[in-house]
Amino acid sequence: MSRPVVVIPACTTLIEGYVFDAVGRNYTAAVAEVADCQPLLIPVGPGMSDIGSLLEVADAILLTGSRSNVAPEHYGEETPLMPDRLDPLRDALTLPLIRAAVERKTPLFAICRGFQELNVALGGSLHQAVYDVNGHKDHRPRYELPLDEMYGPVHEVSLRGKLRDWVGSDKLLVNSLHFQGIARLAEGLKPEAFAEDGLVEAARGPDDAAFCLGVQWHPEWGAKTSPASITLFRRFGEAAKGAAS
DSSP: OOOOEEEEEOEEEEETTEEEEEOOHHHHHHHHHTSOOEEEEEOOSTTOOOHHHHHHHOSEEEEOOOSSBOOGGGGTOOSOSOGGGBOHHHHHHHHHHHHHHHHHTOOEEEETHHHHHHHHHTTOEEESOGGGSTTOOOOOOOTTSOHHHHTSOOEEEEEOHHHHHHHTSSEEEEOOOOSOEEEEOOTTOEEEEEETTSOEEEEEOOTTSSOEEEESSOTTTTTTTOHHHHHHHHHHHHHHHHHHO
């Protein structure tokens, strides 16, 4: 019996001057080994955003984190504060894909940049630099650390709603590393996790969706060892299997 297909849009990545479509191995491993689904990487670029074709193939969609940011033009701001950290080709694919997937109720799991894309696609806005917003802490990654330390737990979030029920706790220690963050949450999303400074760290989509969740942290790190991460990826996989049946 074939496994459900999880479509994963790639990022534009430069390696030694060559342009690659890339997805971190931790994401695909979590989909394959924890969600028990077949990851399918989708390139970005002109002629590669046939949303109808993608949704015919996708039993579910995973939106990954990235070093790039969603371009502010998509949420009503003209000037990017970090113009060297944009990926317009990914934006061109993911934003319409999200809107179509939510309308179609295709299971959707959005992580870090993916969470920000989910919010923007549905009409929300972002802080381009959370660390410069009065009252918010500095959530940026510390690139001088080894990866395992950089992606280790850094702060606690308070949970509510279905996310709290799924995780089985009111609090969760997370590895949340990001430059941007949620400013205005889209009307179609319900906040289900908050950082200690009040920043929305997770939100859930419509109640009638099989699975529509965005998280600001990185459950793909330790996906096979963290009980919360295991729970989220397994629920995502079950939703994908339901869509495939």
